[in-house]
Amino acid sequence: MGKTAINGLPKTYYYYPLLVAVVGINTGKKKNLIPVVWHTALSFIPPLYAVSISPKRFSFKLILEAQAFSINFLSYEYMDLVDKLGSVSGRDVDKFSEFNLKYFIGECCEAPVLEDAYLTLECKLVDHLKTGDHTLFIGEVMKTYIEEDAFLKDSTLNTDRLDALLYLGNHIYITTDKTRRKSKKS
Amino acid sequence: MGKTAINGLPKTYYYYPLLVAVVGINTGKKKNLIPVVWHTALSFIPPLYAVSISPKRFSFKLILEAQAFSINFLSYEYMDLVDKLGSVSGRDVDKFSEFNLKYFIGECCEAPVLEDAYLTLECKLVDHLKTGDHTLFIGEVMKTYIEEDAFLKDSTLNTDRLDALLYLGNHIYITTDKTRRKSKKS
Numbered sequence: 210m211g212k213t214a215i216n217g218l219p220k221t222y223y224y225y226p227l228l229v230a231v232v233g234i235n236t237g238k239k240k241n242l243i244p245v246v247w248h249t250a251l252s253f254i255p256p257l258y259a260v261s262i263s264p265k266r267f268s269f270k271l272i273l274e275a276q277a278f279s280i281n282f283l284s285y286e287y288m289d290l291v292d293k294l295g296s297v298s299g300r301d302v303d304k305f306s307e308f309n310l311k312y313f314i315g316e317c318c319e320a321p322v323l324e325d326a327y328l329t330l331e332c333k334l335v336d337h338l339k340t341g342d343h344t345l346f347i348g349e350v351m352k353t354y355i356e357e358d359a360f361l362k363d364s365t366l367n368t369d370r371l372d373a374l375l376y377l378g379n380h381i382y383i384t385t386d387k388t389r390r391k392s393k394k395s
Numbered sequence: 396m397g398k399t400a401i402n403g404l405p406k407t408y409y410y411y412p413l414l415v416a417v418v419g420i421n422t423g424k425k426k427n428l429i430p431v432v433w434h435t436a437l438s439f440i441p442p443l444y445a446v447s448i449s450p451k452r453f454s455f456k457l458i459l460e461a462q463a464f465s466i467n468f469l470s471y472e473y474m475d476l477v478d479k480l481g482s483v484s485g486r487d488v489d490k491f492s493e494f495n496l497k498y499f500i501g502e503c504c505e506a507p508v509l510e511d512a513y514l515t516l517e518c519k520l521v522d523h524l525k526t527g528d529h530t531l532f533i534g535e536v537m538k539t540y541i542e543e544d545a546f547l548k549d550s551t552l553n554t555d556r557l558d559a560l561l562y563l564g565n566h567i568y569i570t571t572d573k574t575r576r577k578s579k580k581s
Contacts, residue, residue: 211424211542211543212504212510212540212541212542213397213540213541213542213543214536214538214539214540216537216538216539217441217442217537217538217539217542218442218444218516218536218539219526219538219539219550220439221550222516222547222549222550222551222552223539223541223546223552224414224416224444224466224468224516224553225414225551226435226467226559226561226571227413228411228412228413228508229409230410231453232504233507234524236436238548243480247435247436247437248431249434249435249445249447250410250433250447251447251526251527251529251531252447252527252528253406253527253529254527254528254530254531255403255527256403256404257526257527258404259435259526261436261437261438269542271479280410280483280490281411285441288576289578289579292442292578292579293578305520308424313528316400316499317570320397323521326469328409328410329398330410330575336526338513338524339435340438340443340445340522340533341437341439341441341442341443342438342440343437343438343439343442345437345445345476346496346555347526350403350404351399351403352400352401352402352403353400353402353403353404353405354398354399354400355398355399355401355409356397356399357397357399357400358405360409363408363564363565364405364407364408364409364507364564364565365408365411365563365564365565365567366408366409366411366412366563367580368412368563370568375412375561375571377551377552377554377575378549378550378551379549379550379551379577380578381551381575381576381577381578382555382575382577382578383572383574383576384571384572384574384575385412385561385569385570385571385572386569386570386572387572388569388570389567389568389569390567390568390569391480391565391566391567391568392474392475392476392479392566392567393475393478
């Protein structure tokens with residue numbers, strides 16, 4: 210054992226693995242996709258979901274322009290695609306045509322919904338907050354698109370059928386094992 | 396395939412599995428621990444990390460009083476402990492003595508650092524934001540405590556040695572498999 214104490218938090222992957230989400234944006238003129246791992250739910254009622262994006266990213270201005278975004282969850286088999294989506298900029302390429310992605314335009318906010326996503330949350334931007342070198346975009350989830358057989362009756366992911374895409378950092382990905390354990394107490 | 400579109404986002408576990416973190420608080424008079432899965436990094440410089448907590452929880456007032464918190468990451472073997480930490484309230488029991496937890500007081504902010512955590516981020520509260528039925532507590536990470544052999548040289552989790560604790564919802568937990576895959580492109 211033996212702990213080491215460090216001042217601050219160096220730029221590391223210590224607090225990973227994290228579930229990958231691909232944020233989709235459509236301003237009408239431009240569409241883009243950006244994978245993120247800094248994202249979280251923030252409220253049940255109303256349903257709020259937030260993503261943290263650096264102002265350096267092309268998607269930053271696009272979200273403000275679109276006032277909406279989608280959050281697409283892809284399974285482990287899409288690892289290479291997702292990594293590539295994070296390695297090129299929407300400034301240089303149209304990622305939808307570059308990677309031959311099938312999508313449709315969402316019903317509420319015209320955000321792109323990826324056909325291959327097992328879950329997509331379509332959000333209306335309700336707030337954004339500068340937090341250090343990133344900005345937190347807070348969306349109200351207006352529409353949820355699911356592949357029904359992706360989930361069990363208790364709404365948990367059907368991990369026998371579908372492998373979650375988790376990011377360890379440094380372009381390394383991992384998924385879950387097949388053993389689901391229910392806590393003894395519950 | 397075939398997608399189903401739902402209005403809003405029902406209270407489900409669709410967007411899980413998520414890495415579990417145990418938030419620690421110490422007001423001087425009271426100490427408490429609360430497991431959360433709604434948490435995310437928000438900035439590299441300064442290092443900001445946020446946790447989302449309902450005002451119904453005992454920890455809510457305690458964080459405001461302490462103006463600090465710790466975020467403790469425990470491995471999969473602590474599943475039952477973590478689930479129990481979320482099933483009782485600090486109003487009724489002192490969770491540290493109830494569950495015989497070893498900890499020390501953090502160097503910067505007097506937040507509790509769990510001995511069994513492979514990673515602890517000790518945070519000074521810098522902001523909090525009401526977001527629907529939860530509040531987002533934003534901390535600046537002042538100290539990071541690590542078990543050095545928990546991580547590889549590239550700072551990713553040593554998944555051969557240590558199993559991350561992921562929550563699927565409904566008191567069900569899972570961990571990662573042992574296969575780490577590096578993206579082809581990178």
